[in-house]
Amino acid sequence: MTDNDKPKSNFIRDIIDEHNKSGRFEGRVHTRFPPEPNGYLHIGHAASICLNFGIAEAYGGLCNLRFDDTNPAKEEQEYIDAITHDVKWLGYDWGDRLYFASDYFDELYEMAQQLIREGKAYVDELSPEEMREYRGTLTKPGKDSPYRNRSAEENLELFEKMKNGGFKAGEAVLRAKIDMSSGNMNMRDPAMYRILDAHHPRTGDKWKIYPMYDFAHGQSDSIEGITHSICTLEYADHRPLYDWYLHNIEIFHPQQIEFARINVTYTILSKRKLIQLVQEGHVTGWDDPRMPTIAGLRRRGYTPDSIRNFADGVGVSKSNGVVEIQQLEYYARQNLNTTSNRVMAVLNPLKLVIENYPDDLVEHMEAVNNPEDELAGKRTVPFSKTLYIEHDDFMEDPPKKFYRLAPGREVRLRYGYYVTCTDVIKDDEGNITELRCSYDPETKGGYAPDGRRVKATLHWVSADHAIQAEARLYNHLFTAEFPDKDADKDFLEFLNPDSLLVLDPIYVEPSVQNAKAGDRFQFERLAYFAVDPDSTPEKLVFNRTVTLRDQWKKIQKKKKK
Ligand code: ATP
Numbered sequence: 410m411t412d413n414d415k416p417k418s419n420f421i422r423d424i425i426d427e428h429n430k431s432g433r434f435e436g437r438v439h440t441r442f443p444p445e446p447n448g449y450l451h452i453g454h455a456a457s458i459c460l461n462f463g464i465a466e467a468y469g470g471l472c473n474l475r476f477d478d479t480n481p482a483k484e485e486q487e488y489i490d491a492i493t494h495d496v497k498w499l500g501y502d503w504g505d506r507l508y509f510a511s512d513y514f515d516e517l518y519e520m521a522q523q524l525i526r527e528g529k530a531y532v533d534e535l536s537p538e539e540m541r542e543y544r545g546t547l548t549k550p551g552k553d554s555p556y557r558n559r560s561a562e563e564n565l566e567l568f569e570k571m572k573n574g575g576f577k578a579g580e581a582v583l584r585a586k587i588d589m590s591s592g593n594m595n596m597r598d599p600a601m602y603r604i605l606d607a608h609h610p611r612t613g614d615k616w617k618i619y620p621m622y623d624f625a626h627g628q629s630d631s632i633e634g635i636t637h638s639i640c641t642l643e644y645a646d647h648r649p650l651y652d653w654y655l656h657n658i659e660i661f662h663p664q665q666i667e668f669a670r671i672n673v674t675y676t677i678l679s680k681r682k683l684i685q686l687v688q689e690g691h692v693t694g695w696d697d698p699r700m701p702t703i704a705g706l707r708r709r710g711y712t713p714d715s716i717r718n719f720a721d722g723v724g725v726s727k728s729n730g731v732v733e734i735q736q737l738e739y740y741a742r743q744n745l746n747t748t749s750n751r752v753m754a755v756l757n758p759l760k761l762v763i764e765n766y767p768d769d770l771v772e773h774m775e776a777v778n779n780p781e782d783e784l785a786g787k788r789t790v791p792f793s794k795t796l797y798i799e800h801d802d803f804m805e806d807p808p809k810k811f812y813r814l815a816p817g818r819e820v821r822l823r824y825g826y827y828v829t830c831t832d833v834i835k836d837d838e839g840n841i842t843e844l845r846c847s848y849d850p851e852t853k854g855g856y857a858p859d860g861r862r863v864k865a866t867l868h869w870v871s872a873d874h875a876i877q878a879e880a881r882l883y884n885h886l887f888t889a890e891f892p893d894k895d896a897d898k899d900f901l902e903f904l905n906p907d908s909l910l911v912l913d914p915i916y917v918e919p920s921v922q923n924a925k926a927g928d929r930f931q932f933e934r935l936a937y938f939a940v941d942p943d944s945t946p947e948k949l950v951f952n953r954t955v956t957l958r959d960q961w962k963k964i965q966k967k968k969k970k
């Protein structure tokens with residue numbers, strides 16, 4: 410049983426169980442994932458997606474996808490498309506329930522009129538600076554605006570004037586009339602509508618005014634019949650406001666439940682900063698494989714399952730915790746181990762010539778595609794006189810614990826033969842350029858009939874048959890665990906100059922010849938790799954997803970000590 414098979418109980422499920430017992434929502438469980446289309450989704454969003462869709466699935470309920478598109482100044486169709494694509498790719502289905510807060514602009518406008526009519530909202534014409542001043546501070550209560558006691562008729566007229574473009578941006582705001590001395594700043598007559606001179610991706614130029622996120626979010630949930638509005642902790646202080654709107658407008662009241670955002674080490678999850686990385690060209694785009702975005706992780710070679718398992722593994726919590734990036738890598742490795750075919754590839758080639766192997770002989774050695782999956786079958790790999798092995802797998806003067814190839818030593822070439830190093834060839838500067846070996850023809854397939862053992866098995870490719878490709882090796886995007894923790898420092902200072910290392914050419918066994926973008930492999934003994942969309946028919950490009958070495962378990966052990 411793996412970590413992700415365990416049904417996880419958590420405080421959110423406890424609340425839902427309680428509701429189901431008391432009959433609060435008649436046993437209904439309806440959640441939603443509510444992104445604002447102002448950037449691409451990242452791994453933190455993935456946690457929220459898995460949580461919302463996962464809970465609906467677990468309770469036989471439904472989960473909507475709803476775009477909270479209330480700020481046209483920052484929102485774009487490109488983001489809407491990317492987000493829907495990513496949620497689908499993660500394997501979730503919102504059926505016919507793809508919604509937009511902008512679908513509700515008419516209804517929201519009517520709700521605002523309703524509050525105005527009941528004397529619970531007013532049009533304020535204080536300047537933005539004055540409004541700030543009147544608002545007070547955490548320690549000082551605010552002051553009532555001189556416009557606060559306008560009549561309902563006057564407010565209705567002015568609100569309509571706002572809608573029709575009779576005011577410029579910043580000249581008038583519709584505010585809820587709540588309490589300027591509330592200890593909760595969100596309750597000090599919060600703005601409901603502001604004037605924005607912007608083209609909306611969906612409503613075009615129809616509206617001059619747009620509802621504030623806080624005026625749209627709770628009511629959108631209510632309109633959709635959402636039972637459990639799961640959101641992140643920073644909205645706990647907004648909950649009384651959402652409650653106030655729902656109560657005063659007198660509509661269906663979902664239960665808001667807050668959980669902690671996840672933060673992942675060696676990366677950033679702030680959309681504003683991710684946009685900056687893209688716009689300033691620190692990365693090649695939203696889908697740069699170093700980005701913590703779903704698009705980046707996909708291109709890097711992550712599977713949807715690995716991301717879902719990660720989200721399950723991390724779970725939900727009520728206090729902000731840190732997630733090691735190695736935990737994300739762990740789930741990638743765990744999933745790729747069972748799903749990706751093995752091939753042999755040499756990243757740093759060293760030529761190896763088998764002197765007693767016939768010049769023109771090519772043998773097609775049988776190789777297992779995936780020892781974790783019997784159905785993955787077998788393939789053949791060509792073996793010949795001249796091979797490449799990994800430079801690191803040879804040492805002329807090996808230290809005690811180095812068991813791989815060395816002068817006079819015999820090792821196994823995986824699926825090939827036992828070979829013994831007989832000579833080392835160097836250039837004028839003393840660099841090793843080639844090894845000469847002999848092989849034992851009795852050891853075909855890599856096993857000695859006399860039972861003699863070797864201490865190492867090396868991967869290899871046949872020099873004449875291998876295809877040349879490019880490998881992109883990624884490291885953490887930042888050198889600091891928390892690049893944006895220190896407010897005095899620019900997070901860009903911590904960009905890792907070695908986050909990308911390109912190796913070109915590398916040599917890969919010919920079976921990958923027709924691989925397509927997105928195909929995933931394990932390069933034996935090295936790492937998992939995925940074919941990048943930059944690949945051409947002439948040259949494949951491989952992204953290193955993760956190496957084979959697990960670092961997360963090690964970190965956990967160290968932490969326990
Ligand atoms: P902003 O609202 O500042 O644009 P955001 O990261 O909150 O940025 P949203 O589009 O509002 O982005 O997020 C959609 C959903 O994903 C929200 O419910 C939000 O709480 C959740 N979410 C965002 N970041 C994380 C995170 N790091 N961990 C868990 N959930 C997250």
Ligand code: MG
Pocket residue numbers: 445
């Ligand atoms: Mg948000």
